[in-house]
Amino acid sequence: MTDAKTNPAKLNPMVKLGLELGPIVLFFAGFRFFKDQTFQILGRDYSGFIVMTAIFIALIIATTAILWKLTGKLSKMQLMTLVLVIVMGGLSVWLNDERFIKMKPTLLYLAFGIMLGIGLLRGESYLKLVMEETLPLQPAGWMILTRRLCAFFFGLALANEVIWRLFSTDTWVTFKTFGLTAALFLFFISQSGVLSRYAIEEGAPEND
Incomplete structure (x- = not known):
C-alpha cells in the first residue's frame, strides 16, 4: 500500500497549472468587469477591486486545498503564497484599503x-x-x-x-x-x- 506522505500522488501538469493560475486569471477577469462599480456591504462601500480581492482569497484557499487533496503535499512556495494572500488580502478587505x-x-x-x-x-x-x-x-x-x-x-x-x-x-x-x-x-x-x-x-x- 502506498504511503501518500512519502509518495505524493502525481498530478497532471495542466491540472496543476490551472489550479495555480486559475484564481489569478479569474481575479483579472472579475476586476475588469467590476472595476467601475461600488458595492455596499454591511453599510460600507467597497470598490470592485476590494470585492474581487475577497473572492480571490476564497479562490486561493479552495485551489490550495484541492492541490493538497490531490497530491498529499504543498510546497513552501504554495504555503507562503497562501499565508500572504490571506494576511495581506484580508487586511485590504478589512481596512477597505x-x-x-x-x-x-x-x-x-x-x-x-x-x-x-x-x-x-x-x-x-x-x-x-x-x-x-x-x-x-x-x-x-x-x-x-x-x-x-x-x-x-x-x-x-x-x-x-x-x-x-x-x-x-x-x-x-x-x-x-x-x-x-x-x-x-x-x-x-x-x-x-x-x-x-x-x-x-x-x-x-x-x-x-
Missing part, C-alpha cells in the same frame, strides 16, 4: 530572495532542496541558478513596488496577472544554457 494586497508580491519575492540569499551565504542552494527531483543539476549549476534567481526575485520585488506606487490599479492588475507570470517563464527560458550545461544524465553521478 487596496494597498495591502498590492504589497503582497513585494513581500513574497523579498522572502524568496532573502531565503535563497541566506543559503548562498552558507554555501548552499536552498533552490536545490525544493527542485532537485524535477530538475537534476550538478552542484555548480545549482549555485549559478540560485544566485541568478535570488537577484531576479529582488528585481521582481522592486518592479512590483514601482508599478503599484507609480501607476494605476488597472496597470498593476495587468502587471500582476501577466507581467510577473511572463517574467518568471522568460527567466527560466533564459537559463537554458545553464540547465543544459550542468544537467545530470539519468543514472550519472553528481560531480563534487
Whole structure:
C-alpha cells in the first residue's frame, strides 16, 4: 500500500497549472468587469477591486486545498503564497484599503530572495532542496541558478513596488496577472544554457 506522505500522488501538469493560475486569471477577469462599480456591504462601500480581492482569497484557499487533496503535499512556495494572500488580502478587505494586497508580491519575492540569499551565504542552494527531483543539476549549476534567481526575485520585488506606487490599479492588475507570470517563464527560458550545461544524465553521478 502506498504511503501518500512519502509518495505524493502525481498530478497532471495542466491540472496543476490551472489550479495555480486559475484564481489569478479569474481575479483579472472579475476586476475588469467590476472595476467601475461600488458595492455596499454591511453599510460600507467597497470598490470592485476590494470585492474581487475577497473572492480571490476564497479562490486561493479552495485551489490550495484541492492541490493538497490531490497530491498529499504543498510546497513552501504554495504555503507562503497562501499565508500572504490571506494576511495581506484580508487586511485590504478589512481596512477597505487596496494597498495591502498590492504589497503582497513585494513581500513574497523579498522572502524568496532573502531565503535563497541566506543559503548562498552558507554555501548552499536552498533552490536545490525544493527542485532537485524535477530538475537534476550538478552542484555548480545549482549555485549559478540560485544566485541568478535570488537577484531576479529582488528585481521582481522592486518592479512590483514601482508599478503599484507609480501607476494605476488597472496597470498593476495587468502587471500582476501577466507581467510577473511572463517574467518568471522568460527567466527560466533564459537559463537554458545553464540547465543544459550542468544537467545530470539519468543514472550519472553528481560531480563534487
